[in-house]
Amino acid sequence: MSLSEGNAQTIKDKARGLNQHGGGSVLAVSSSEYILWAAYIDSITLNNPDSETDNNQDQTDLEQADLNQGNSYTIESQATTYRRASLILTGHIPTASKLIEVDQLNISDFNTALKNLLQGDGFHEFIKTSANDQLLVRRLVVNAYREIGQGIEKHYSEYKSIATNNDERDELAQELEEEPLELMAYVIENDRPYSEILTANYTLASIKSARLFKADEQTDPTFKPVQNVGQSLIMGRFTDFDVDSSTQIPHAGLLTSYAYLNKYPTTATNRNRARASATLKHFLGFDVEDSSAREISNDALSDDENPTMNNPACTVCHATLDPIAGAFQNFGGQGIFRDRRYGLDSLDAEYAETDEDSPYQTGDTWYRDMREPGFYNTVSQDNSNSLNWLAHQLVLDDRFATGTVKFWWPAIFGEELLSASSQRHQLDAQTTLIESLATDFREHLNLKTLLVNMLSSDYFRAHKKTGGEVDATRLNIHGGGSRLLTPEQLQAKIKSLSGFIWNEDKPHLTNDYNIYYGGIDSNEVEQRSRSISNVMARVAEKSALSSSCAIVATEFNQVKADRKLFTAVERDHAPGNYHSDKLTLPAENTSGMQTVNYNVKVTAGKVTIRMEKPSHKVFWQSLRITDAKQNVIIEGEMAELVSQTDWITGSGDPAWSLTTDEKSAYYLCCSSRYLEIEIPVEHAGQLSIEMQMWAENDNTSIDVTINQTEATTMLTDESSLLVKQQLVVLFERLLNETYTIDNQEISMAFNLFTQLRAAKIARGAHSDMKESNIDCLYYDTQGVPEADWAQDTHHTLTAWRGVLAALMMDPAFISE
């Protein structure tokens, strides 16, 4: 056909299957491929000056976008890409040292590192969850009575012995809904040609399903390749299978799995068309329903002269759809192989038995008033194995590669494909990438390689615009970089970083709160929420608040080397905590009065010296404190100082001096007593504290702490620096944000820490973090009493609990 303005629409429509296109329908009207196809045809055929101008303008716009701003974005570091890829594909956040190592790799080694991620249990789950997002087969358990109890029971002789109660039935249902997903995982993980997901002449089974399929007995729940020879062609009457009529299911990869077939139950009128439509969409990336999204005339819709065969308004789709539907000919309404009368076929009983006008002939396995089983213009030659034949046709189609890219697109990029109403140049770039990835994929059919190529693309790695002045709509890409995590991914992230799972027996995020957090149930809710709603934010918040106490308790009850997050601090590292120790005094009658000195470097402001919990009686005769400039801040006999200044408070009493006949000393009798000295320090620097002290008993001890009363970001004491260092670690681990210790973001987090700590002190300075009516989901497995695991005399655990909660409900935490 020659190209001209007059036949442009005709040419465009042929791609949709219109105008008796011999190749049938190959592009959906709203697909990006069709948009670009139509634009291309217009550009070379239209003579309309206005259109030409428009086209030229479009082209100019496109070129400008490309030349000036199309690529005006930055690419994230290799470390960030690796971290994100690792979480998404394996459920693990790599260690900081691993990320530093990855950042140094050359491109080739970096891609190898990415590919090395594609293994293990996490990757296994990634494959299955991602595949289910498309196939939506995890729905048998919720409908187990109907789909398993009624569907399987009458056709599998082993069912009765496997599912003796509802729990066992549900376990079997769960195995069956995992079957197609496990098959995909098996093919991918073992580097088998990806085409085998459709062409495999085997399926996968676990303990119960292996029994159902009459395969070799399995005791290990790990799914293994088997043949399904468990179905009986003679339908059991209430499971009374007295004749062994087991048959071999002619496998066609996941297409012949019960869960896949059952997802699209067929009827006398649907005749497998839903299965055909789903198969085209999932594996060739062609949405035939989308291609039919147009108004059809009343005549065509009311045409009762077999319109799907004869009426052009109908054949546009049915010429493509119906032969594929025919290839499913051996599988009945619910997905059972040849479910009509002794395994004759799967035809509708009215068509085959009661309709006097039916063209049915004995031995038929497909409807004579429909197109023959096939694929486009090729007819299947073997009706007994037509689905396997179809599978081989599908994987030979060029669109199998593009369909595969589209199938895995949401899993890798965390978004659906762009819609037809998107910016043209961005649609163009997306289509170019899909084609490029598909071209490479056709060469090897290795899904891992495809996934690595997707991870290496700008669609995954684009970070930010090169500047605020760049117009984001002019870029060739609209996204890239971090995306909102799914419930499964958020749960995996928390577990990887902390070891904690919120309600481990039945994790809240992936069960109770799954739908509320944007997840799917493959039944009523079939599409993930990619945008965060208020309710979703509340779930993230609840998760953070419920988890933080347990994580902090777990961390601080381990030695530092075993911790995952709090690797820089201990309990007593409180900002402005200049000194903390247990002072031990000998008995006065053997050693006399002691001079106790503390020299600490402090900042200006108020400093508190607190002495408490003496093991036996402790006495002070005098106190002298000088600042960095040798100015005396306070000096005198202790009893006098306590009585005359507000700077000193205590729960002890005056005592007789050892040297004079006066009650000029001061003492604490027992462990509940304290002495606290709060002084103003004008000059930062060394603070010298000198006390004359004695004890009645040998080895008398007392706790001594010297603190900045009100912590500020100006603090430079060791504890403050360690707290800031710990915040640097938390920002990197939790948020993938790398800062130096003096960064403003760290300062603000430090402020939060000190405010939380001050709030705890203001509430009464409880000695543990489990204050009244405060919940903590920590359960010590070693029998350590709460007073010990929750011990928080420095109020740092309380502060860390709040900081951790804040970071876990941060936008950077729930995204990756």
Next chain:
Amino acid sequence: MQRRDFLKYFGAASLASTLPGLKLWAAPQDFSGQFFVFVQANAGWDVTSFCDPKVNIDGEKKINNWADSSAIKQAGNIAYAPFANNSSFFENLHDRMLVVNGINSSTNSHTAGRDYNFSGNIAKGYPSLSALYASVHSDGFAMPCIVNGGHFRSEGVVTPTIIGKNDDTLTSLINPNARRYNHSSMSLPQDDYNLVKKFQLRRAQDKASDDTLLSKQAKSQQEFLAAVSSSGGFENFGQLLESIDGGRFDLGNNFNKQALYAILGFKSGLSIAADLNKGGFDTHSNHDIDHAQALGGLTEGIECLWFLAEQLGIADRLTVMVASDFSRTPQYNGKEGKDHWPIGSTVFMQKNAPWANKVVGATDAQHNVLKVNPTTLQPDQESGIEITPKHVMHCARQLLGIEQHTNTLPFGLDIETNMDIFQA
């Protein structure tokens, strides 16, 4: 904590107001417009057994088994089929109901039919009406559009809120800091929680104002900020849930619960629109039994919706639209089922509406579409036009006052001949 107290505490208003294009704290309690519920009767309802009743014709294939023993009934000016729970539905609610019959969806495809009837466009790419309406008034509403699955398209105009069906789980989110089954027990002391929320909000604002973000990231950060900034109304929701009286309705029923959450969302100031989803209508076999169950559940749920709206005093502000993919064939197939039929109906409901208690559009005795005069809406085979979902959606947008809104304009319906189905 009340929303304004929350605002005062965190000083969020001044910070939020610095963000271009983002209006937080827009005082949804000041909203005095309509609340909108869109009801999806998913998979193709049989309107010949509902609001466009058809009896059998001698010599023709049987249309409805119920017509063997029963005649068409009338509630006010609306004829209905004596089938399923219809009697209660029409007798109780006909005075707030406009039935639009004879809508030609021009397709037998579920997806195309849903897109056409739910968005006005036969191909995907247009938002559902509930999404569009919510988008226009979403400022300040924590969950402007409640969605219950099914066929819903937001097309980016609004962030839908999907909530499950478990009261305990939902109410546990009213105060995320409280323990699930012991609300007096907290994860953090209240003053710690306030500090943490302040820190979170500050970070969210900083990120949302980053002008170097790519389009998708910028949108995500804006959505996050909006999500953590809007909190007013959840306490009200919880209190209302505890006090609501279900009357004769089982509020544990899936569809009734969707209705319950919609009404509570409206009353508590959280929501302005809801998209309800009822399936079970694709009765290619065993039509009478299965369809009666689906239709009965649908009408009971809509009655429940109005009952709850009356109880909470918002029935006067409620607009409901009930639509489906298309309808079902005016005859049974070999499995006592009915297949797809492009000619269908849509029902609008609003209390005290001048257009209520009325039927517009028509079909013939065998449920073929009849053209209507676009001005009088009377059958006119000579010079009339067929009512399409596009016409219906255009009128619905007008009814809701959003047809000229900037959010709506990109989704124009390209109507060749205007008609006003809501003319009094």
